[in-house]
Amino acid sequence: MAPILDVRNLKAHFHTRRGVVRAVDGIGFSLEKGETLGIVGESGSGKSVTQLSILGLLPSPPLKIESGQALFGGMDLLQASPSQLRAVRGNKISMIFQEPMTSLNPYLKVGTQLVEPLVQHRNLKKKEAWAKAVVSLEKVGIADAESAMNSYPHEFSGGMRQRVMIAMALTTDPELLIADEPTTALDVTVQAQILDLLKSLQKETGMAIILITHDLGVVAGMADRVLVMYAGKAFEYGTTEDIFYRSQHPYTSALLRSTPRLDTEVGSLPPIGGSPPDLMRLTGGCPFYERCGHRMDDCKEIFPEVKTFAETHRSYCHLKELPQ
Amino acid sequence: MTGTDLSIDTNLKEDTGGVSLWKDAFRRLLKNKMAVIGGTFLLLEILLAIATPWIAPYDFEAQNLELWVEAPSMAHWFGTDTLGRDLFTRVLYGGRISLMVGILASLVSVVIGVTYGAISGYLGGRVDSFMMRIVDVLYALPFIFLVIILMVYFGRNIYLLFVALGMTQWLTMARIVRGQVISLKEKEFVQAATSMGVRKSTIIFKHLIPNCLGPVIVFMTLTVPTVILEEAFLSFLGLGVQAPMASWGTLISNGVEVMEIRSTVLLFPAMALGLTLFSLNFLGDGLRDALDPKGAKD
Numbered sequence: 001m002a003p004i005l006d007v008r009n010l011k012a013h014f015h016t017r018r019g020v021v022r023a024v025d026g027i028g029f030s031l032e033k034g035e036t037l038g039i040v041g042e043s044g045s046g047k048s049v050t051q052l053s054i055l056g057l058l059p060s061p062p063l064k065i066e067s068g069q070a071l072f073g074g075m076d077l078l079q080a081s082p083s084q085l086r087a088v089r090g091n092k093i094s095m096i097f098q099e100p101m102t103s104l105n106p107y108l109k110v111g112t113q114l115v116e117p118l119v120q121h122r123n124l125k126k127k128e129a130w131a132k133a134v135v136s137l138e139k140v141g142i143a144d145a146e147s148a149m150n151s152y153p154h155e156f157s158g159g160m161r162q163r164v165m166i167a168m169a170l171t172t173d174p175e176l177l178i179a180d181e182p183t184t185a186l187d188v189t190v191q192a193q194i195l196d197l198l199k200s201l202q203k204e205t206g207m208a209i210i211l212i213t214h215d216l217g218v219v220a221g222m223a224d225r226v227l228v229m230y231a232g233k234a235f236e237y238g239t240t241e242d243i244f245y246r247s248q249h250p251y252t253s254a255l256l257r258s259t260p261r262l263d264t265e266v267g268s269l270p271p272i273g274g275s276p277p278d279l280m281r282l283t284g285g286c287p288f289y290e291r292c293g294h295r296m297d298d299c300k301e302i303f304p305e306v307k308t309f310a311e312t313h314r315s316y317c318h319l320k321e322l323p324q
Numbered sequence: 325m326t327g328t329d330l331s332i333d334t335n336l337k338e339d340t341g342g343v344s345l346w347k348d349a350f351r352r353l354l355k356n357k358m359a360v361i362g363g364t365f366l367l368l369e370i371l372l373a374i375a376t377p378w379i380a381p382y383d384f385e386a387q388n389l390e391l392w393v394e395a396p397s398m399a400h401w402f403g404t405d406t407l408g409r410d411l412f413t414r415v416l417y418g419g420r421i422s423l424m425v426g427i428l429a430s431l432v433s434v435v436i437g438v439t440y441g442a443i444s445g446y447l448g449g450r451v452d453s454f455m456m457r458i459v460d461v462l463y464a465l466p467f468i469f470l471v472i473i474l475m476v477y478f479g480r481n482i483y484l485l486f487v488a489l490g491m492t493q494w495l496t497m498a499r500i501v502r503g504q505v506i507s508l509k510e511k512e513f514v515q516a517a518t519s520m521g522v523r524k525s526t527i528i529f530k531h532l533i534p535n536c537l538g539p540v541i542v543f544m545t546l547t548v549p550t551v552i553l554e555e556a557f558l559s560f561l562g563l564g565v566q567a568p569m570a571s572w573g574t575l576i577s578n579g580v581e582v583m584e585i586r587s588t589v590l591l592f593p594a595m596a597l598g599l600t601l602f603s604l605n606f607l608g609d610g611l612r613d614a615l616d617p618k619g620a621k622d
Contacts, residue, residue: 055519057515057518057519059448059449085521086521086523087521088521089518089519089520089521090519090520090521090522091521094519094520095516095519095520097512097515097516097519098512099512102511102512102513103512103513103515103516104513104516105513105517105531105534105535106345106513106535107344107345107346107534107535107537108530108531108534109344116517116520116522116526117520117521117522120520120521120522120523120526121521152343152344152345154345155343165516168516168520169520
């Protein structure tokens with residue numbers, strides 16, 4: 001089956017007055033219908049910039065797409081004109097954001113905002129769009145959707161607002177939903193509800209989901225494939241099993257070790273020492289060099305070639321095999 | 325994790341249609357006594373101004389030279405002016421002109437300023453720099469002279485007065501709105517709207533402008549008195565409305581001429597103007613507090 005989104009060798013750099021920030025440097029992944037891709041990485045690793053640059057949501061300048069392709073339904077999103085992109089955004093590709101508290105316009109009724117994508121992309125009349133929006137609110141589990149449509153955002157809790165955002169993203173039946181840390185701002189129980197909701201909606205509609213997060217637990221529960229990013233580069237890419245049980249990259253395994261688990265007894269979690277490198281001062285070598293427990297001389301100068309372990313499992317490291 | 329009940333109760337009030345931020349602000353405004361007094365006074369004035377042609381006791385240009393600057397009496401509540409015209413009637417008609425100039429010119433300035441500022445702030449970058457430099461240049465021009473030149477060149481036309489005064493006021497409005505928009509456009513809801521493929525113009529007019537209306541309304545209550553004062557100033561110089569029509573400015577200017585003989589001719593229009601300006605300021609103050617509940621109470 002052809003992937004619905006195929007991103008190849010995406011390089012997106014910010015050209016600032018102080019220098020070039022290589023926010024995304026050679027990222028590639030693909031996604032099939034009904035699949036979930038988890039993108040994990042620390043803050044500033046380029047997870048969000050990858051997605052925002054695909055949808056043309058970042059101001060350019062300073063952003064410049066240096067190279068790459070993002071094929072979606074036969075169209076290269078990176079080459080598309082602003083109006084072509086606008087026709088895709090909120091229509092075939094929808095996005096939900098981290099901050100449900102501020103993602104809704106405080107002065108407009110929830111309903112007014114919910115019908116916006118429908119009016120924009122489907123040319124529906126206000127009344128039809130309203131009826132459709134009520135249905136999608138019911139789908140995300142908001143009881144009494146009619147009166148919710150007539151409410152203002154500040155009358156909702158964070159979890160409910162995120163439901164509204166999901167409903168808004170789904171009114172146009174998108175093929176791909178990009179969820180940028182959708183649960184980070186919510187408390188744990190609400191987090192579980194929202195993730196369950198996304199999963200059941202995915203089963204119902206067959207949409208693909210890209211889930212951006214720094215929470216490995218969320219990825220383990222949701223994703224079919226995982227892309228591990230660090231300093232704008234892809235470090236490891238594989239199925240969830242590949243990543244969690246057969247990780248071949250020292251960064252991934254260090255990340256996994258630093259995650260709290262319920263099934264093992266550890267005194268204290270081993271953090272990864274040091275901090276991520278300045279993206280303006282990257283050398284040609286591996287950006288994880290300073291913090292890596294397995295570093296070699298080669299790592300300092302040369303960024304490793306891709307190593308394929310299984311058909312779906314790729315890693316970028318000079319190590320022949322990661323000692324378990 | 326599976327099997328969780330996915331629906332939650334929204335638990336909203338019985339009547340649909342929640343409380344908007346505007347309703348909320350209005351409630352807070354009603355709690356401010358001075359603002360309510362100011363607002364009521366202004367409302368009354370506006371009603372009087374609308375009803376003037378029907379309630380005025382005399383014709384505003386009917387002269388009676390035998391009643392030269394009479395003192396207030398039962399027949400002439402505010403006395404008469406230098407041409408023996410009833411001053412109460414004149415003040416009523418003057419208020420009509422002054423309020424109309426104040427409100428219309430402010431509306432002109434709001435429409436131009438808000439649109440200009442919002443577009444400039446939202447587009448940002450070079451467009452923004454260019455648009456704001458134009459504002460800077462216009463700021464540097466002595467506008468009252470521009471108005472005077474306009475009035476002299478095109479003749480004394482009341483509609484031109486609205487436009488000319490509005491044109492002098494939109495610059496600050498544009499700056500205020502631009503600042504608001506620049507901070508608002510980074511907010512997630514604007515990002516969310518963009519990610520949904522909403523058009524730029526829709527984002528500006530539907531999402532950004534309603535969110536900066538608070539400061540705009542407050543600033544407008546300050547613009548109205550400024551414009552009224554400017555009109556009074558122009559009328560005082562003889563550049564305002566055409567006689568025998570009069571605004572408070574022309575009435576005050578007439579009053580000054582005879583102030584040593586009969587001070588009431590100056591006093592009544594001056595009081596009308598003063599009270600209006602007071603009311604506007606109290607209302608503006610109340611609105612500022614009501615629209616910004618987080619700000620300092622007093």
